[in-house]
Amino acid sequence: MQTNNIEYNELIRKLANLSDQVIFLFDLKNNRFIEINPYFEELTGLSKQKFRENPSSILDYVHKEDKEYVLQRFNELKDGEVKKKVEFRFVQPDLSEKWICLSAYILINTADSFVFAGFAEDISTQKEYLNQLLRINSRKNSTMEILSHDLAGPLGTIQSLVSLIEKKEKDRISVEALKYTEMIKETCKRSINLITEFVNQEFIESTMVTTKKDRIELVERIKSIIDYYKVSEQAIQKNFELESSEEKFWLEVDDLKFMQVINNLISNAIKFTKDDGIIRVILEQEKDKFIIKVKDDGVGIPKKFHPYLFDKFTKARRPGLRGEKSIGLGMSIIKTIVEYHNGVIWFESEENKGTTFVIELPHREIRNV
Numbered sequence: 050m051q052t053n054n055i056e057y058n059e060l061i062r063k064l065a066n067l068s069d070q071v072i073f074l075f076d077l078k079n080n081r082f083i084e085i086n087p088y089f090e091e092l093t094g095l096s097k098q099k100f101r102e103n104p105s106s107i108l109d110y111v112h113k114e115d116k117e118y119v120l121q122r123f124n125e126l127k128d129g130e131v132k133k134k135v136e137f138r139f140v141q142p143d144l145s146e147k148w149i150c151l152s153a154y155i156l157i158n159t160a161d162s163f164v165f166a167g168f169a170e171d172i173s174t175q176k177e178y179l180n181q182l183l184r185i186n187s188r189k190n191s192t193m194e195i196l197s198h199d200l201a202g203p204l205g206t207i208q209s210l211v212s213l214i215e216k217k218e219k220d221r222i223s224v225e226a227l228k229y230t231e232m233i234k235e236t237c238k239r240s241i242n243l244i245t246e247f248v249n250q251e252f253i254e255s256t257m258v259t260t261k262k263d264r265i266e267l268v269e270r271i272k273s274i275i276d277y278y279k280v281s282e283q284a285i286q287k288n289f290e291l292e293s294s295e296e297k298f299w300l301e302v303d304d305l306k307f308m309q310v311i312n313n314l315i316s317n318a319i320k321f322t323k324d325d326g327i328i329r330v331i332l333e334q335e336k337d338k339f340i341i342k343v344k345d346d347g348v349g350i351p352k353k354f355h356p357y358l359f360d361k362f363t364k365a366r367r368p369g370l371r372g373e374k375s376i377g378l379g380m381s382i383i384k385t386i387v388e389y390h391n392g393v394i395w396f397e398s399e400e401n402k403g404t405t406f407v408i409e410l411p412h413r414e415i416r417n418v
Contacts, residue, residue: 071169074156077127078163080104092149092171094141112138112146118264118299126153126165136172136264148176179263183304184273208237262390267298267339270308271330278315286324289315293332298339300410306386313379314343314406321404322347338412344405350398358396359384 065072065086071093074083082101089097093110100107111119115137122135135151150172157164211230215222222230268291275291311330318328322345331342350358359380387394391411398404 069170071167073167073169074164075104075167076162076164078161083164092147092169093139094143110140112140114138114297114299126155127163129155129158131155136176146173147171148173179304183270183308204237204241208234208241211237261303262301263304264299264301265304267300267341268293268296268332270304271311271332274308274312274315275330278319285319287319287322288325288327290327290329291332292329295332295334298332298334300339302390302410303386307390310383310386310408311341311343313383317379318343318345318347318404321345321349334412336412339410341408341410342405344403346403349400349402349404350396351400355396355398359394 062084065084068086068088071086071089073085073089075081076083082097082104085097085101087097089095089100095110108116108119119135119137122132126132132151132153135153137149137151139147139149141147148171149169151167151169153165153167155163155165211233215227215230272291275289278285278287278289315328315330322328326346329342329344331340331344333340333342384394387408387410392409394406394408396404396406
């Protein structure tokens with residue numbers, strides 16, 4: 050039986066040596082690697098022997114913006130939590146960076162021994178691919194909103210002008226001409242509804258896909274959304290601003306869903322802000338929370354609608370200033386997504402003075418290792 054165990058251990062070691070993942074065993078009590086496979090050197094560009102002698106020095110190669118996050122996850126591992134898919138950047142000796150995904154599982158946790166197994170892999174290619182997809186998605190969302198305003202706005206204007214002609218020329222316009230004006234109004238109405246339904250359905254479908262949290266840099270993400278709207282400031286006739294108390298904010302969120310929330314709040318602000326109005330996105334960090342505000346100086350939300358705004362198919366739904374239609378689901382979905390991230394959302398609004406939506410997300414303090 051002993052011989053079989055030795056053979057199995059040797060087979061496991063051979064398999065680990067063939068793996069394109071880093072596989073290791075670490076003894077936390079004695080601060081030493083029990084086992085680490087050769088792929089470690091290929092992934093990191095560093096010598097295994099160096100880290101056998103001084104394991105904590107590996108932190109010197111973790112990107113400075115990610116160290117706090119890695120330390121927090123390490124503290125949680127020490128407290129007995131299994132850690133899956135901890136993603137961070139590793140700076141190699143030649144200063145090139147790799148994104149690494151690390152998972153750790155506790156094998157032994159007694160008074161005398163604390164041993165965990167770890168698996169790490171290079172996810173740089175996947176990260177770049179995902180970021181490209183998210184940039185495309187962000188551009189698509191903003192473009193759809195811009196197009197919906199560029200198209201629905203003029204159609205609404207045509208509708209209003211035709212109604213004005215009918216009213217002013219009602220005594221001189223022929224029955225046949227009235228028939229044509231009704232056709233124009235009806236065509237405009239159907240086209241506006243089609244555009245609005247398409248945008249609303251796209252929002253609903255994109256927020257209902259499978260949820261996956263990743264660690265993202267929020268300032269860069271929101272800046273890309275704002276930049277797309279700024280390109281069409283003249284067409285939309287609104288002014289966009291981004292204010293941040295920090296240069297960078299790192300959060301663990303579902304990238305697709307959460308950025309859709311931000312985009313939808315900006316879209317709503319556009320609908321209810323007059324031409325040449327200002328829409329601001331404000332980012333702040335306090336000791337234990339991140340705060341995101343989307344603020345406009347638009348027409349505001351009537352007080353009678355305040356209690357119902359986040360209800361499904363809410364009675365608070367109303368058309369935008371250019372007649373944009375609402376199906377009443379947007380705010381309900383936004384609230385659900387924010388709560389999924391353990392956050393809260395509320396708003397402050399006064400008629401003819403504007404509206405501010407506030408999202409608060411928890412931020413954990415880092416304990417000493």
